[in-house]
Amino acid sequence: MKVSKQVLTLMVALAAGSAAAAGTPSGTSITNTANASYTDPANPAATLNTPSNTVTTTVLPKAGFDVVYLNNTPADGTTPTSTAAALTPAYDKIDVLPGAVIDTPYTILNNGNVAGQQVTLAADTSGSTSAPVVAYYLDVDNSGTFSAGDTLITGPVSVPVDDPATPADEGKVQVIQRLTVPAGAVAGDKYIASPRGTGPVFDSATSTNPAVQEAATDLQYTRATVATPALVLIAPTVIPGGAAPAAPVPGPTTPPTGAPAGNTYLPPTTGTPNPGTVTVVNATTGNQDAYPKSDTNATPDVVTFVGNVKNNGTIADTVKIKPDLTNLPTGATVVVRDIAGNVLTPDAGGLYTLPGGPVAPTGTVEFQLVVTYPDSDLVPATPAADIVIPVGVFSGNVPSATPLATGTFTIHPPKILFGDTAAGNPDATQAPAQTVIPNGTFNTTTGTANDASAVFPMSVKNNGTYTEPFTLAGTVPIKLLDGTTVNVPVKYYTTAGVLVPGGVTPGIAPGATLDLIAVVDVPNNAAITTGAAGTNPAPVLSQTATGNFSGATASDINDIINVGAIGAITVDKYVGVNAAPTIDAAGKVAKSALPGATVNYAIVAKNTYNGPVKSFILKDSNAAGTTNVYTFSDYQTASVNLTGFAAGAAVYYSIDNGANWTLAAPAAVVAPATIPGIWVYIETDGVTPGAGPSAGDVIPANASVQLNIGTKVK
Amino acid sequence: MTRYSRTALLVLLTGTAAAQMAPAPAASPLKLVLTQALVQTTTQGGKSTETLLLQPTGVVPGAVLEQAVTATNTLGKPMGNVAVNLPVPAGTRYLAALGSGAAKAVFSFDKGKTYGAAPLYRTVTVTENGKSVQKEVEVAPAEYTNVRWTVPQLAAGSSLKLGFRVRVN
Numbered sequence: 001m002k003v004s005k006q007v008l009t010l011m012v013a014l015a016a017g018s019a020a021a022a023g024t025p026s027g028t029s030i031t032n033t034a035n036a037s038y039t040d041p042a043n044p045a046a047t048l049n050t051p052s053n054t055v056t057t058t059v060l061p062k063a064g065f066d067v068v069y070l071n072n073t074p075a076d077g078t079t080p081t082s083t084a085a086a087l088t089p090a091y092d093k094i095d096v097l098p099g100a101v102i103d104t105p106y107t108i109l110n111n112g113n114v115a116g117q118q119v120t121l122a123a124d125t126s127g128s129t130s131a132p133v134v135a136y137y138l139d140v141d142n143s144g145t146f147s148a149g150d151t152l153i154t155g156p157v158s159v160p161v162d163d164p165a166t167p168a169d170e171g172k173v174q175v176i177q178r179l180t181v182p183a184g185a186v187a188g189d190k191y192i193a194s195p196r197g198t199g200p201v202f203d204s205a206t207s208t209n210p211a212v213q214e215a216a217t218d219l220q221y222t223r224a225t226v227a228t229p230a231l232v233l234i235a236p237t238v239i240p241g242g243a244a245p246a247a248p249v250p251g252p253t254t255p256p257t258g259a260p261a262g263n264t265y266l267p268p269t270t271g272t273p274n275p276g277t278v279t280v281v282n283a284t285t286g287n288q289d290a291y292p293k294s295d296t297n298a299t300p301d302v303v304t305f306v307g308n309v310k311n312n313g314t315i316a317d318t319v320k321i322k323p324d325l326t327n328l329p330t331g332a333t334v335v336v337r338d339i340a341g342n343v344l345t346p347d348a349g350g351l352y353t354l355p356g357g358p359v360a361p362t363g364t365v366e367f368q369l370v371v372t373y374p375d376s377d378l379v380p381a382t383p384a385a386d387i388v389i390p391v392g393v394f395s396g397n398v399p400s401a402t403p404l405a406t407g408t409f410t411i412h413p414p415k416i417l418f419g420d421t422a423a424g425n426p427d428a429t430q431a432p433a434q435t436v437i438p439n440g441t442f443n444t445t446t447g448t449a450n451d452a453s454a455v456f457p458m459s460v461k462n463n464g465t466y467t468e469p470f471t472l473a474g475t476v477p478i479k480l481l482d483g484t485t486v487n488v489p490v491k492y493y494t495t496a497g498v499l500v501p502g503g504v505t506p507g508i509a510p511g512a513t514l515d516l517i518a519v520v521d522v523p524n525n526a527a528i529t530t531g532a533a534g535t536n537p538a539p540v541l542s543q544t545a546t547g548n549f550s551g552a553t554a555s556d557i558n559d560i561i562n563v564g565a566i567g568a569i570t571v572d573k574y575v576g577v578n579a580a581p582t583i584d585a586a587g588k589v590a591k592s593a594l595p596g597a598t599v600n601y602a603i604v605a606k607n608t609y610n611g612p613v614k615s616f617i618l619k620d621s622n623a624a625g626t627t628n629v630y631t632f633s634d635y636q637t638a639s640v641n642l643t644g645f646a647a648g649a650a651v652y653y654s655i656d657n658g659a660n661w662t663l664a665a666p667a668a669v670v671a672p673a674t675i676p677g678i679w680v681y682i683e684t685d686g687v688t689p690g691a692g693p694s695a696g697d698v699i700p701a702n703a704s705v706q707l708n709i710g711t712k713v714k
Numbered sequence: 715m716t717r718y719s720r721t722a723l724l725v726l727l728t729g730t731a732a733a734q735m736a737p738a739p740a741a742s743p744l745k746l747v748l749t750q751a752l753v754q755t756t757t758q759g760g761k762s763t764e765t766l767l768l769q770p771t772g773v774v775p776g777a778v779l780e781q782a783v784t785a786t787n788t789l790g791k792p793m794g795n796v797a798v799n800l801p802v803p804a805g806t807r808y809l810a811a812l813g814s815g816a817a818k819a820v821f822s823f824d825k826g827k828t829y830g831a832a833p834l835y836r837t838v839t840v841t842e843n844g845k846s847v848q849k850e851v852e853v854a855p856a857e858y859t860n861v862r863w864t865v866p867q868l869a870a871g872s873s874l875k876l877g878f879r880v881r882v883n
Binding site for chain 2: 022023024028030031032033034035036037038039041044047048050051052053054055056057058059060061062112113164202207
């Protein structure tokens with residue numbers, strides 16, 4: 001039989017395979033009737049037709065369901081650790097905030113032939129940091145998003161059966177899964193949930209439809225990852241007081257010019273840094289160190305830091321800061337201001353929210369930290385301490401118990417102690433006295449007597465918080481014999497006797513003491529001093545030590561120099577026969593005289609001390625009184641020439657060994673009378689005149705008394 | 715006896731066939747009995763065994779039904795041009811015909827309007843390179859809607875056992 005291919009021309013639209021797995025709805029009757037035709041035996045031209053019996057059977061329920069992502073995109077069968085690509089952004093949410101509500105759409109498919117397939121949904125939260133709250137809603141308007149009409153699912157969902165006669169798939173219901181991220185979630189937490197259906201599923205072995213739960217390999221997870229904020233402290237755009245000098249802090253080691261250079265003392269005003277404060281910023285860590293200068297007042301010091309926070313995270317974030325004030329010294333306060341200067345107030349947890357709204361990724365926001373503390377120069381004996389204020393940075397998006405980053409803001413106050421070297425701290429209250437003899441012998445050793453250098457052990461202690469060099473300077477007024485006063489500068493030496501140029505010490509570390517010696521070389525013509533009072537009271541040194549960087553200053557103004565006596569009373573005797581003696585070497589040559597001749601003597605006493613001499617009596621006999629010119633000659637006349645005395649000085653004579661004194665020169669005494677000798681004293685103070693020299697009757701320095709005596713040889 | 719030449723394989727039936735044929739009088743000499751059985755397959759030790767469950771009250775989608783019609787000539791003399799029609803019941807799809815002996819089977823996929831021997835083809839119009847072209851595509855057996863067997867003559871007293879298997883959708 002030839003079989004030819006018969007072509008039936010039909011325009012047929014092939015129906016797309018609708019839920020082929022669904023099958024004929026349960027309860028449908030399948031009936032069939034056969035039919036046959038045959039040639040009518042009675043009439044060959046006719047055909048008779050006969051039907052068969054009808055067979056029927058009923059389609060039984062063959063239940064089946066699957067819960068899938070909306071429109072089956074992506075494919076289900078994901079796990080809590082599926083890649084982001086496998087979940088797609090629709091079901092893998094990142095940068096989620098605590099408390100966020102994550103709504104994702106799903107479809108429940110009726111894969112069986114049961115009308116009203118019952119499916120009960122439960123949330124599988126495997127892989128979550130902690131189980132989140134999950135609820136399911138009917139997506140009544142099939143919008144794929146939660147809308148007002150969507151109702152909470154509290155029991156099984158009834159899914160219609162597909163009608164195989166239509167191309168559309170009626171066998172599905174759309175739902176919304178709502179996952180709520182806990183309000184206390186922390187950075188990086190994961191909250192994951194999949195709807196997991198339970199419902200009748202056909203079991204071919206038993207031909208029944210027992211309840212079956214979706215397999216763990218057939219789930220469809222939504223994953224939410226809490227944002228991980230990243231906030232760091234960086235250098236501010238503007239540093240109060242300008243950028244730190246390039247030289248290492250603290251500053252220069254050369255002596256400041258002026259007193260002291262680079263430090264202009266101004267009282268600080270609120271909100272501004274201590275004038276001259278240098279702030280060093282570490283751009284990597286965000287740490288800042290301030291080195292405020294010393295000032296001359298006792299009002300509290302103020303240092304203003306400007307901090308800067310950068311958002312290194314992936315989403316905009318509100319910045320909060322919290323300064324740690326637990327180690328703030330007594331009396332210190334901290335005020336946080338925004339960059340414009342407005343004071344900020346903290347919340348109950350001590351956090352300050354920086355205004356201006358959330359900061360975009362890579363954006364920054366600045367703030368001021370104003371620290372007011374008791375003046376750092378008070379109580380020099382107490383070592384200064386750093387004021388350390390750690391500032392923690394917190395995320396507004398994801399609160400945390402500990403800060404995301406911490407920058408430490410430190411104030412380094414200076415302090416100085418200066419004075420005489422003592423067992424403990426340098427002691428400026430001590431008032432040691434050094435006695436010098438202005439004899440031109442200078443040295444730098446302490447305790448040397450009979451030299452012209454006054455040497456005082458001095459000490460400088462750095463009671464501040466950072467190493468700095470100090471400049472020492474001093475001066476003392478020395479009265480000279482000519483009545484003028486010269487200001488002699490103090491020189492400073494190491495204890496080994498090496499000169500410290502300019503009085504500038506090397507850097508002294510915090511807590512360290514540098515011992516030095518202060519040396520005053522008293523000039524040769526210095527007048528003797530007269531103790532605490534008198535005509536020439538002993539002068540005191542005025543010494544100052546100043547921090548080269550900080551300008552902190554301390555003084556010692558009470559060390560004493562006593563200028564001792566140097567010199568002598570010189571007495572020279574000159575003789576002339578029948579003439580006045582010459583006051584020279586020739587006058588001292590022995591001469592001969594005939595009886596009756598006049599022998600004239602001149603006795604010159606000179607005060608070559610560096611100060612006045614008191615209780616002075618010039619006698620024409622030696623101390624033992626054993627030589628008596630009047631044995632062989634008669635006293636005739638006496639007179640006195642004074643040089644170098646003030647006006648009003650009066651000469652008194654005595655020819656009875658000081659028992660009586662007369663203003664006038666005694667008259668001649670002729671033999672057989674004789675005198676033991678002639679004494680004179682000079683009355684200069686007018687107190688008890690003629691009673692002999694009193695305490696105030698002095699021979700001034702460089703003054704001379706010339707006693708002229710005339711005698712006649714017997 | 716009328717001899718009938720082989721008819722063309724292609725038989726066109728138009729309209730309502732019932733109008734051309736008079737139903738047979740009651741107690742038709744061609745007795746038609748239709749049976750239905752559920753085909754159950756069990757596999758034991760790698761070997762599959764089939765059992766037929768007659769007159770199943772219920773079947774699940776995917777189940778295989780065997781529908782068999784027995785046509786018996788009780789006329790007492792040969793019948794000519796016997797044609798047995800068995801539709802593929804709604805809710806099922808055609809799998810395969812049972813062995814039909816001398817009867818030839820033709821198939822329809824247009825609810826019995828036209829019949830032809832397998833394989834059947836249809837023409838579809840598709841767009842290729844922007845032009846409409848007509849292609850012939852084979853019609854899958856699952857799309858058959860009717861099966862017809864014909865024998866030119868059925869001897870008196872003899873039976874034809876015909877049928878097919880279908881799968882419940």
